[in-house]
Amino acid sequence: MKHHYWEPPIALYLFLGGLAGGILFLSAIFNSFVIPGYGEIFAMPVLISLVCVAIGCVFLIIDLGQPGVFWRVWTTATSIIKWGATFLVIAAVFALLYLLAYLDQAWPIFAPLSQLLLPAADFFLIVAGFFGLCIMMYTGIMLSTLKAHAFWATPALPVLFTISAISTGCAAVVLSIGGWPAQITLESLLAAALVLEILHIVDIVLVIAELIVLLTMVLSFAGAGNVTAKKAAMRWVKGSYALLFWVGMVFIGLLVPLMMYIGGGHSAASTVVAPILVLCGGCLLRFMVVNTDDRADIPGEIRYYNRVLSSNGQEFTTKWEYGKNLF
Amino acid sequence: MTRYVMVIDQRRCIGCHSCTVACRVWNKLPLDIIYNPVVSEGVQGTWPNVHRNWTPLLCMHCENPECVPCCPSGASQQDDDGTVWVDPKKCLSCKVCVNACPYGMRDASHMENRMHRFVRKCTFCRDKRQLDPDAQPYCVETCHQKARIFGDLDDPNSEVSKLIGSVKTDRIFTEFGTEPQIYYIPCLGGQA
Amino acid sequence: MAEISKESTGFKDLVCPDIVSTEVDVNAPGVEMVKSLCYFCHANCGVLAYVKDGDVIKIKGDPDYSNKGGLCCRGTSALLHVNHPARVNHVLKRVGEKGEGKWEQIPYEQGIQEVADRLNQIKAESGAEAVASAGGTTRTDDFARRRFLNLFGTPNGFHNALLCWIPTFMTETCVCGWSPFETDLGAAKSLILWGMNPGASSLPSMRGYTDLQMQTGLKVIMVDPRYSETASKADLWLPLRPGSDSALALALLHTIIFEGLYDWEFVEKWCDGFEELQDRMIDYSPEWASTITWLDPEQIRAAARLYAMNKPGCIQWGCTWDQMGRASTTVAHALTLIRAICGNLDVPGGDGMPGPAINYLTDEEMELNDRLPEEQKAKQIGSNKFKLTSWPGYQLISDNAKRTWGKTLPAEWFCEAHGPSVFKAILTGDPYQVRALIVNATNPVNSYGDAKMTLAALKKCEFLVTVDYWITPTALMSDYVFPAAGALERPIIVTHYGATDSVMGGRRAIQPKYDRHDDFTFWRMLGLACGQSEEDWPWETIEDAYSEIIKPLGLPISGWDEFVDNFRMYYPPLHQSKFIDNNGFWTPSGKIECNSTIMRQLGYDGMPSYTGTAENPEDTPELLEEYPLVLTTGGGFMPFHHSEHFNMPNIRYLYPDPYFYINPDCAEKLNIEQGDWCWIETRRGRIKMRANVEPIVDPRVIMCPRGWWFPERDGSADLDNPFGCLESNVNTLTSVDDIDCDPKGGSWSNRGMLCKVYKCGEFDKVFKPEDAQFSIPSSAKEPGIHEMPSDQKLCVEPIPFEMPECTKEVPEGYYWVWQNDGIYQKGTHFKLDDSGWLIDPKTKSYIDAYTGWRYDGNEQCLVDDATGKKYTMERVEITYVAGVRTYPGQEAPYAVPDQLTWDQEKGYAVLGDKPYVYDPNSGWMLDPATGAYHDAYYGWLYDASANCLVDEATGNRYDMSYQPLQ
Known part of the structure; x- marks a missing residue:
């Protein structure tokens, strides 16, 4: 192996993309099916998802060798990356429309625009949420189609990434629901509290699911016949990645927040620390997988x-520059 | 039709790296890009019962390349004669093709202008052949040992067709279904 | 390959980059193809250079040359070499302290004049011998250098020649009259490659071996302690202990003799002293050798049988034997005897002995050796010890070659000062102070033995001038650095150091860039600036000199470039089995001398006897406790050549660090892992390299590559170790003490030394100033000079030689050769025949002893080949009128027709008063003024166009039977 072709920006991009997708997906479900009518409490999560998409795209583009030509992704039919880019753009556009629909709550100057968009806000979020789901699945599928890499080329990876994305999205919603620019009312506060209660349970389920998928995937690779996958998995299980994997990802990123969720009730540990740990764990997962x-x-x-x-x-690689004679 | 392939005679290769350097010099490659490394596991066995072998590598110009359909910009493409190449003008350098290649035969340089890096790979010296259709790739032309033989597999009279038809040849990583088109004549000998 | 244009910028370029193709079209208009040669190693592959507007735009291997279109890493990089930013492009004059790296650029002529003035001053003060010159390996045409040195009056030119072929060549020439180095592989059945690795050092040869192995089933026997690239393709591999080659060679000779595998008929007819040799070889059995060589006796027997029973066979020459130190000439001697008694010398499929070039000028004829006074020859440093490769031995061998071949070896390479002794003389003033050194195309710190001592000498040298491509550690210490023209910038002639009879050539593709000049021009300009005359340097350019060399070939060409364009190479007609035509080998006795007379005359043993290397587990077991491993060095390795190409990033990238070879078993014991930086230490010093752990050498052996330095560093920053030229340089470990050198040839000890290896520690990973201190002798514990070079002993005592009494009377101007009891003319070295005639060995023709005129048997006359004039056997000049021989003052020697009269004064028959000359051979009269034919009856003119005769007086025409024509 020469070096990692995909560097940290790509891992971050995959994490942020999944996170944004997770936020939009959960927001859409809650807004449309669980507690309709309190759209403003999802303005902040949607804003965060937009920020994630923006930062992710910046990372993606700076990782490109020729960023100026990025528009060419829409010139071919077959490439899966093209689908990713498309999902990302559609989700971002509709999320932005959704956000604009509630922006007047903080900045009245936007009132005419918001009034115009508000009737379709739920629809915007549905669309954004759908494409958010697509993004989550895409991040895993994209890697899993690269069959040259044994550790990626498994159906478990898209599942893992999707679960992790929803789980981190869940954590992000927990941390941000009801925030700016929403004008908080008692009703919306109650709605938010309800969402939080549900998300609490959902995230417990997701973290457990993620733990199962992750361990299944890594441990089955560690016992697999494919030498490349086995070598990689052994690095996770007891090699150079073991500390990050067992302590960082499994313990701090999954088990600790799980215990906090279960045992923490409404303490800060459960509502603040655990979601943050889940986010960190999700981020670490992308880095380690990439x-x-x-x-x-x-x-x-x-x-x-x-x-x-x-x-x-080494010095000799840069010491002499053709055209600049020394003697 | 024409189907360019390369036969590599490992019985003849002595690991002199001439092909690697000729390729780098004439294709004006940045230092960190090597299209055709000559790799070896080194001397194997227990002294003095040892053997050694070299494997000259290059893009396999697969019949079913992994690296072409994954390209989002259409830069990575394949000619009718089998040549897989990248159009630098179109390449975003997203490196998905680099990750898709099971042979590690593509990369973008880290030593070039940050805004103008593109994915590079062996093209069987496509530009050279466009200037002169009978030209051989640089690595073939420079090989003292005649360990690399380039030609048209669809031409039954070509040297490559005759070799592939008469000598046992191996290919690398056929399990990916890529149908690589570099044929190796293995060196089975070792020390007499 | 296409790349993104570096020209355009801006937004448009960002979103849609401009693409330019980097491909060069050699068929474009205005591109000229020039046949050139590669100049980066001895293989000198053919190169086609494509030139446009005075610049080479592309090169490729010449498909019609021995390399068959192939070019290695180095050859391919020629353009990068020509334009390398670190090339020296102008004369650099030192302005700071020595080694400070501060230079002033001055014009070439000024630099030459300043150097010449200083050399003349030193010559006036200390004698010409205080000026010495070190040369490099085929980057130069050293006949020009020797010409300069001879005219200047110093015998102290030297190369690394003693590590490369020369001691072997001289040994072989002593035994059989010339080095049998031209293998005829196409017809051979077996081939021994001894310690050479063409797979890394001579790729065209490797191609040939591989082809023949596959096509003719040539059996390749490989002798190498390392499982090299070539060994991996061999049929039989003998992994001997490094440095035990002499034992193996003697055991092979023993086996061939005592198993009766030799060519009885050949030995009977052509070998002298075989019984003595047989007696000498008795003890050298394979069993005896097996403990020394670590080989199984059966392996040795198998190799002997494989070679001797697969006749004809070749033993490819290599430089291994020359790098053994003490044992060098022993190995060469034994192997050449093996070739000889197996009847493989000068036969089809065997080892050909080309001899000197008879058909064109040899390098020796370009050197003006007769201009160096005898008393200066005697001052050659090292010639009192290492006689075979300096004036004493060269004189004997060269005189013999002139007697037998008619021409001889060049003195350059084959007759040189002992390089390390010159460096010692700079440091010690013993035998005299050498004050100036001109270094041309070499970096002695890395290429000569005992690098620490050499570096100290270069630092101390009063006046150091370097001609080189690069600022090497040597150039850094110099007072003047001259830029050198390299490959593509100069024409190249290949005559194998002037030791063969074929010639190959390449043209200059482009004029040298900047102020670079070829070495011929350097020496010529320096010679003229020193006051040497234009007549001694008659050729203005190197091409003119080459043209002179090939002029005797008589080819229809006007100069060197045309030779290259139209011929490129010249081979004399295939000339094998010459010894049969010659009725003898080209030794003093005319036989293969199993007990060499020349060696005995020089005070050496005439037959090989076992000599080990300076240090080895058998002979110096006391060293084993501290230095348990055997070190071998000197092998070439891709992609570098000697100490060059470390500054070519494209090449260095493949091999960025110095790696030594160590067996995994040994590495495990020493706790060394792949890639670890380790110290390798001998009694003389230590260096550091990275470990390459693989079973490529015996667990008791360490093998180090040569030449390493780090041109990317700032040389002036650490003058104890400039450019890191000591820290990973294997020559820091080698020995040049006289006692470790070969007593005949002077090669120093590169192989089979004892060493230890240990990992670089956390607090011991830097090469420190104390690691750079030299000592004489080099194994002394304390730095400094403990022993003067004159007091250093050789490893053997001279054997007194008494020449037999001459029983013949030797006329004035002649000398007697004791070996064949022959008498030879001084100067010409022609043999005086019993008949009183001299015999020219080149043509086998008889020469008049008084005049030097050749006897022409057809015309029964003498010919002065210098003027073309002919003489009668009475040495009277033969006169010709209109091409008809005349006999003035004599009676008619032939029957004069009746109608003619014999004019005794003029010496020919005339017709009346007509001015015509009678030609007795044709029966016609010839008009001296016009050359026209006239009939011998009437003197009528013959008109060939009408086939008739014309009476010029009347204009009447007649047919051939004198009938008038209308």
Whole structure:
């Protein structure tokens, strides 16, 4: 393996994209099916999802070698990346429309626009939520189609990513529901409290589900016949990633918030610390998965690149510049 | 039809890296890009019963390339003659194709202008062949040992067709279904 | 390959980049193809350079040359080399302290004049011998250098030649009259590759071996302690202990003799002293050798049988034997005897002995060796010890070659000062102070032995001038650095150091860039600036000199470039089994000398006897406790050549750090893992390299690549170790003490030394100033000079030689050769035949002993080849009128027709008063003024167009039977 072709911005992008998708998906469900009529309490979560999408897109584009040509993603038919970009744009546009519909609550100057959009706000969120779901699934499917990478090429990965995305979305909604620009009323406060109660349970379920999928995936790879996948999984189970995996992801990112959710009631541990830990765990998951880009080795390849790559950064690579004669 | 393939005779390869350097020099590649590494596991066995072998690599110009359909911008493409190449003008350098390739034969340089990096790969010296249809890729032309043989598989009289028809050849990672088109004549000997 | 244009910028470019193709179209108008040669190693592959507007735009391997279109990493990088930003482009004059790296650029002519003035001053003060010159490996045409040194008057030119072929060549020439180095592989059945690795050092040869293995089933026997690239393709591999080659060679010789595998008929007819050799070899059994070489006796026997029973066979020459130190010439000697007694010398499918070039000028004829006074020859440093490769041995061998071949070896390479002794002389003033050193195309710190001592000498040298491509550690210490023209910038001639009879060539593709010049121009300009005459440097350019060299070939060409364009190479007609035509080998005795007379005359043993390397587990077991491992060095490795190409990023990227080879078993014991930086230490010092752990060498062996330095560093920052030239340089570990050198050839010890290896510790990973201190002798515990070079002993005592009494009377101007009891003319070295005639060995023709004129048997006359004039056997000049031989003052020697009269004064028959000359061969009269034919009866003119005769007086025409024509 030479180096990681996809660097941290991509992992962040996958995390933020999934997070935004999760927020929109949950917001849409709650707004349309659980407690209709309190749309303003989801303005803040939607805003956060927009910020996530924006930051994610910035990371995505700066990772491109030729960012100026990014528009070309919409020029082909087959590429799965094209679908991702499309979902992202549609979700973002409708989320923005939704947000604008409630913006007048903080900034009355937007009242005419908001009044215009408000009747369709629920529809906007439904659309955004649907494409949010697409984004969540896309982040996992995109990796899992790259069959050169044994650790990614598994149906478990999209499932894991989707669960994790909803779970982190859940955490983000918990932290942000009812916030600016909503004009809080007693009613909406109650609605928000209801949502929080439900989300509390939902996230417990999601964290447990994520734990099951994650352990199933990693441990089954660790016992698998595919040497590449096994090697990668062993790195997670008892290799260089073991500390991050067991302590960081499983314990702090999943088990601790799970215990807080279950035992914490309405304490700050349960309503603030646990969601933050879930978010951190989700982020860590993306980093670790993206970095586990092991490809089956062609015999001798590692030995070759180990030697050649020790050139990187050595003085002789930059000492002489053609055209600038020294003597 | 024409179908370009390469036969690599590992019985003849001595790991001199001439092909690697010729490719880098004439394709004007940045330092960190190597299209055709010559890899080896080193000397194997227990002294003095040892053997060694070199595997010259390059893009496999697969019949079913993984790296073409995944490209979002249409930069990664395949000619009718089988040549897989990247149009630098169209490439976003999203590196999905780099990750899609099971052989690790694509990459974008980290030593170039940050705003103008594109994914590079072996093109069987497509530009050279466009100037002169009979031209051989640089790695083939420069090989002292004649360990790399390039030609048209659809032409039954070509050297590659004859070799593939007469000698046992191997291909790398056929399990991905990519149908790689680089054929290796393995070195089974070792020390006599 | 296409790339994004670097020209355009702006928003448009960002969203839609401009693409330019980097492909160069060599068929475009205005592109000229020039046949050039690669100049980065000895293989000198053919290169086609495509030139446009005075610049090379592309090169490729020449498909019609020995490389068959192939070019290695180095050759391919030629354009990057020409334009490398670190190339020296102008004359640099030191303005700061030595080594400070502060330079002033001055014009070439000024630099030459300043250097010349200083050299002349040193010559006036201390004698010409105080000026020495170190050369490099085929980056230069050193006949020009030797010409300069001879005219200047110093015998102290030297190369790394003693590590590369020369001691072997001289040994082989002593035994059989020339080095049998031209293998005829196409017809061979077996091939021994001894310690050489063409798979990394000579790719065209490797291609040939591979092809033949697959096509003719050539059996390749590989002798190498390392499982090299080539060994991995061999049929039989003998992984001997490094440095035990002499034992293996002697055991092979023993086996071939005592198993009766040699060519009885050949030995009977052509070998002298075989019984003595047989007696000498008795003890060298494979069993004896197996403990020394770590090989199984059966392996040794198998190799001997494989070679001797698959006749004809070749033993490819290599440089291994020259790098053994003490044992060097022993190995070469034994192997050449193996070739000889197996009847593989100069036969189809065997080892060909080309001899010097008879058909064109040899390098020796370009050197003006007769201009170096005898007393200066005697001052050559090292010639009192290492006689085979310096003036004493060269003189004997060269005189013999002139007697037998008619031409000889060049003195350059084959007759040189002992390089390390010159460096010691700079440091110690012993035998005299060497004050100036001109270094051309070499970096002695990395290429000569005992790098610490060499670096100290270069620092101390009073006046140091370097001609090089780069600022090497040596150039950094110099007072003047001259830029050198490299590959593509100069024409190249390949005559294998002037030791063969074929010639190959390449053209200059472009004029040298900046102020770079080829070495011929450098030496010529320096010579002229020193006051040497224009007549001694008659050729203005290197092409002119090359043209002179090939002029005797008589090809229809006007100069060097045309030779390259139209011929490119010249091979004499296939010339095998020459010894049969010659009725003898080209040794003093005319036989293969199993007990070499020249060696005995020089005070050496004439037959090989076992010599181990300076340090080894058998002979110096006391060292094993501290230094338990055997170190071998000196092998070439891709992609570098000697100490060059470390500054080519494209190449270095593949091999960024120095790696040494260590067996996994050994590494495990020493707790060393792949890639660890380790110290490798001998009694002489230590270096650090990274471990390459693989079973490529024996667990008791360490192998280090050569040449490492770090041109990317700031050389002036650490003058104890400028450019890191000591810290990973294997020559920090080698020994040049006289006692460790080969007593005949002077090669120093590179292989089979004892060492230890340990990991670089946390507090011990920097090469410190104390690691850079030299000592003489090099194994001394304390730094400094403990022993003067003159006091250093050789590893063997000279064997007194008494020449037999001459029983013949030797005329004045002649000398006697004791080996064949022959008498030879001084100067010409022609043999005086019993008949009183001299014999020219080149043509086998008889020469008049008094005049030097050649006897022409057809015309029964003498010919002065210098002027073309002919003489009678009485040495009277033969005169010709209109191409008809005349006999002035004599009676008619032929029957004069009746109608003619014999004019005794003029010496020919005339017709009346007509001015015509009678030609007795044709029966016609010839008009000296016009050359026209006239008939011998009437003197009528013959008109060939009408086939008739014309009476010029009347204009009447007659047919051939004198009948008038209308």
